[in-house]
Structure formats: structure tokens, C-alpha cells
Amino acid sequence: MHVPLxxxxxxxxxxALRVTYRPEEDTGTxxxxxxxxxxxxxxxxxxxxxxxHRTGITISDRIRVAEAGEEIGGYTVPDGxxxxxxxxxxxxxxxxxxxxxxxxxxxxxxxxxxxxxxRRFTSMILYRDTTLDPLEVLISQETTSILDVxxxxxxxxxxxxxxxxxxxxxxxxTVLDELxxxxxxxxxxxxxxxxxxxxxxxxxxxxxxxxxxGTNAMAAVKEAGKPIVTRxxxxxxxxxxxxxxxxx
Numbered sequence: 001m002h003v004p005l006x007x008x009x010x011x012x013x014x015x016a017l018r019v020t021y022r023p024e025e026d027t028g029t030x031x032x033x034x035x036x037x038x039x040x041x042x043x044x045x046x047x048x049x050x051x052x053h054r055t056g057i058t059i060s061d062r063i064r065v066a067e068a069g070e071e072i073g074g075y076t077v078p079d080g081x082x083x084x085x086x087x088x089x090x091x092x093x094x095x096x097x098x099x100x101x102x103x104x105x106x107x108x109x110x111x112x113x114x115x116x117x118x119r120r121f122t123s124m125i126l127y128r129d130t131t132l133d134p135l136e137v138l139i140s141q142e143t144t145s146i147l148d149v150x151x152x153x154x155x156x157x158x159x160x161x162x163x164x165x166x167x168x169x170x171x172x173x174t175v176l177d178e179l180x181x182x183x184x185x186x187x188x189x190x191x192x193x194x195x196x197x198x199x200x201x202x203x204x205x206x207x208x209x210x211x212x213x214g215t216n217a218m219a220a221v222k223e224a225g226k227p228i229v230t231r232x233x234x235x236x237x238x239x240x241x242x243x244x245x246x247x248x
Contacts, residue, residue, distance in 0.1 A: 008134070009127035010088050011233060012105045019094035020192070021239055028241075028248055031088040032064075034072065034234040035218040036081045041226045044086065046248050048224065052217040053245055055150045057157050059119040059186045059214045060087040062242040073235045082205050085242065089186060089214040093162055099175050101168040104203070106136030108160040108213065110143050111198060112187065117154040118188045118210070120199040135160070135213045135221070139222060146220040159188055159214030163206040168194035171207065186212040 020028035037045050042065070052058050064085040070078050077083045078156050096103055109124035123136035123143060135158045137226055138144070148155030188210040191197030197208030213219075215230050224226045 002007050002052065004158055005131050006066040007128055008132065009231075012093065015090065015233065015236065016094035016097050018236055019091060019098070021095065023095070023179060023184065026239060028221060028239060029161065029236040030062075030091045030188050031094065031233055032085045032237045032242075033088050033214050033218075033232045034075070035084045035215070035221075035228055036078070037084060037087070037221065037228050039068075039082055041078055041221070041228075042082045042159070044108055044226065045066060045218070045221045045228070048221050049084075049086075049217040050245050051150055052146070052220055053185075056185055057136070057146065057149065057212050057216045058086070059212065061245040062087050062239065063245055063248070064237070064242045065163065065248060073237060075234075085234075085237060086214055086217070089160055089211045089235060089240070092184075093212055095176060095179065096162075096164065096172065099171060101175070102165040102208070103162050103209075105160070105162045106202075106208075108138070108158065109128045110138055110151055110156045110224050111159040111202075111210070112156050113149045114154055116149075118159070118193070118198055121159070122156065124200060129193070135215050135219075136230060137231060139215060139219045142223075144216075144219050144223065146216055147223050150220065158216050159210055160195060160213060160217060161200050161208055161210045163202040163208050166205050166207050169193070169207055172207070176209075176229075186214075188212055
């Protein structure tokens, strides 16, 4: 039996509709990314993740670390590895949809940073045109310089962009402020109606919202020369299974 291709924008919509996360109660399911790292590199990876979070290029400080033999969403961690689960930035899209905000996920790409200010997308893969996660592809192509951004404020990081209807702009601001108050970070920029955001055009009567990618920290670990395999949009996980970076 042939399974039809499922483009990434459809995967995002399916996952977003199944997210039940309630930030104010810290309950429900979120979308997560999963990275596999060798046991000997775990402490180093955690130190990079903490620094990335302090720098503001991660979505959240919620993580889960699983040892070999543990199961996560039907996947068993192989011998010699640890699995690190992080919150996927597409969880934001789900939270906006739950508040009744019409939005369209546009794509994922690489954003140029100068003096810690986002300037423009230099690469972009549209969700509607790929069956692969754009950030996974870009990590494999070594297109980022996240460590430079962390240490010097200049370089390039992973990010994604969605567009929300302009009539919902006040509600978008309210939701983002509420999420920031409980530690949900990573908003790069919010555009003006009918105007491009960081060089990416939006549809008429829409505003762009750019977020850092949820896999930035792991991409930084890869930049440091550590072997790592990352799968974005891996699935759904109960937020109660996730700890905090400070716990490790």
C-alpha cells in the first residue's frame, strides 16, 4: 500500500490541532524535538543548552533527558546514547490557534544576526513545498553560526515564521506577553500588517511572527564538533514528562 506524501505544513496543522498544553496550568501535551547524543557528550551538550537559553535563542527551558533503553513516544533510545527532548517552536502555532487566531505557517530558515539584532532571513524552505522539516535540513547543511551569536552577538541562527490575520494582532500581542511571563521565550520579531518581516513577504491583511527554532541549542552542539542526530517535529509529549534545564 502506497502512503501519500504529507507535506510539512499539513504535519504542522495536524500536530497543532492535537496540542492540549495549557501554560497557565502547566498541563497537557506539547510538540517536541528529539536529539540523540553520545553518552560522553551529554554534560557538554547540557552546558551549551544552558548558555543558549541565557542568550535567548531557545524556546523554553523545558527538557527531558532519557537514557539508553528508555522509551519516548514509542521510540527506544539506543545503546551508547542519551536522548534530549526539547519544546518545538511550532507549539506556539498551536497555542495561537487555540486562542482563535487565524494563522498560516510559512517556513523555516536561517536568520542573520548583527549585534544581537535579527536582520533578515538569508535562507528559507517553505513548509508547503517540503516533506522534510526545514530546520533539520539546514542543520545537516551546516548553514548556521550559532556559537558565534552566543559568544559575540553576530552570526546566523535557525528560525521560522508564520503569518497571523491583522484583525487578531492585539490578541497575538496579548498571547505572546502571557507566554513570555511564564518563560516561553524566543520571539524574534512581529511585523506590520501587509509588510515583509525580515525579508519574507506575508499575505495581504496578515502580519508576520518570527520565532527562533527549537533546535538551535542542538545545532550549536553540532557546530562544536559533537556527533548528534536531531529530529524536529518528532511528536507529542506530556509537559509533565519534561523537567527544567536547571535540574541537570
